[in-house]
């Protein structure tokens with residue numbers, strides 16, 4: 001069991017709902033990345049999903065896509081991000097990377113796992129790594145205590161979800177809606193029953209993500225999950241320096 005799995009399970013046992021903000025590393029100077037993370041930590045974030053910019057982010061909606069473009073235009077690379085994380089002294093909450101598979105392959109799987117562990121990263125989401133290919137990374141990740149967090153589409157057949165859940169580490173990322181990140185208009189109550197089913201299949205925590213943009217969404221999802229992941233709304237508030245919008249998202253955690 002990885003360290004992240006232990007930590008997230010412990011939260012669940014204490015009945016604490018998780019809040020995992022997604023941010024794009026390099027959207028803004030890397031020198032400010034620690035400050036941003038500490039700010040979210042102080043607001044009550046449980047962990048941070050640290051986006052690694054990529055040129056072809058197929059799962060991303062416009063807000064995150066544009067944040068990635070800004071980071072790429074600034075020349076930000078995975079290596080620079082890891083070296084920046086290595087300098088952190090004030091971050092206490094777990095960091096997870098959200099990188100597309102090519103970025104990790106290009107860097108080197110073993111090299112990534114090793115360096116990620118050294119700098120204190122606890123988990124990774126690789127949205128375009130098919131379950132069938134997970135063995136490509138599973139060995140090095142396990143060896144270096146990096147939790148491979150699966151994305152589970154609620155519409156998948158039950159047998160497939162069961163398989164995914166069995167091998168999962170950290171937590172289960174339950175995708176609320178089919179589509180890209182940042183979709184504001186589709187979040188309704190239809191995933192809620194699925195969350196209940198999913199939670200009955202595992203003792204790992206289940207966090208909901210995609211399309212959660214308001215404090216009300218957070219509360220509504222939390223009633224049926226162990227926590228939430230919020231991306232586009234956080235990325236936008238940080239970029240627009242909209243402090244009120246940012247703090248609003250955390251009200252349930254104050």
Ligand SMILES: O=P(O)(O)OC[C@@H](O)[C@@H](O)c1c[nH]c2ccccc12
Pocket residue numbers: 022049051059060064098127151180181182183209210211212229230231232233
């Ligand atoms: O932006 P949203 O709708 O709040 O969704 C979270 C999401 O942004 C974050 O987890 C994420 C960013 N890029 C991704 C790619 C695939 C899966 C998930 C992600």
